[in-house]
Amino acid sequence: MDVCELEGAGLDSWVARSEDFEIAHCSETGCYVHTFWRQSHPFFYRPLRYQPSQNWSQGGPLLDRLTHMGLEVAWIEAGGKVACTLGPFCMKGEHLLQAAMRCYVASVWGEHLPDE
Numbered sequence: 001m002d003v004c005e006l007e008g009a010g011l012d013s014w015v016a017r018s019e020d021f022e023i024a025h026c027s028e029t030g031c032y033v034h035t036f037w038r039q040s041h042p043f044f045y046r047p048l049r050y051q052p053s054q055n056w057s058q059g060g061p062l063l064d065r066l067t068h069m070g071l072e073v074a075w076i077e078a079g080g081k082v083a084c085t086l087g088p089f090c091m092k093g094e095h096l097l098q099a100a101m102r103c104y105v106a107s108v109w110g111e112h113l114p115d116e
Contacts, residue, residue, distance in 0.1 A: 001113045003106045004091055007098065011053045015101050017061070018108040021050065042103040063100055075099065 006014060009019040013032040016023050021033040031046040052059035066086065075084040075096055083092050086103035089111070093099030105113075 003102050003111050003113060006102060006105065006113075008053070010049050011098065011101055012028070014105045014109070014113065015052045015062075016050055018105055020052070023079075053098050056097065059097040059101060062104065066104065 003014075009026050009028060009031045013023060013026045016031060016033050022030040024034050028034070031050050033050045035048040049104035050058060052062055075082055077083075081092050081094065082096050082099045083090055084096065084103050086100065086107050089103045089106040091099050091102035091106060093102060
């Protein structure tokens, strides 16, 4: 599959893999990753809905981290689509986070994803 075709939970699962998160499960309704959580002692893991391509509280910090690593993130909007560049990669999307997460996945895996 090509990265430019990823969207929704499929895109979010590839971002999770790129971040080395342990994926609890993914379906049409969303992607869930295991997170370390301390509500009381002892510590334990719990699944967290992971939507960096749709949720700024998850995708925004990832973009910040990439820019602090020296990768330039730039985008333009034209005709209802957004194009985002990250290093040598440029991807389009319906909105900035979708385009940016496609760029991030491409920067880790290449523009063509391995078959599963």
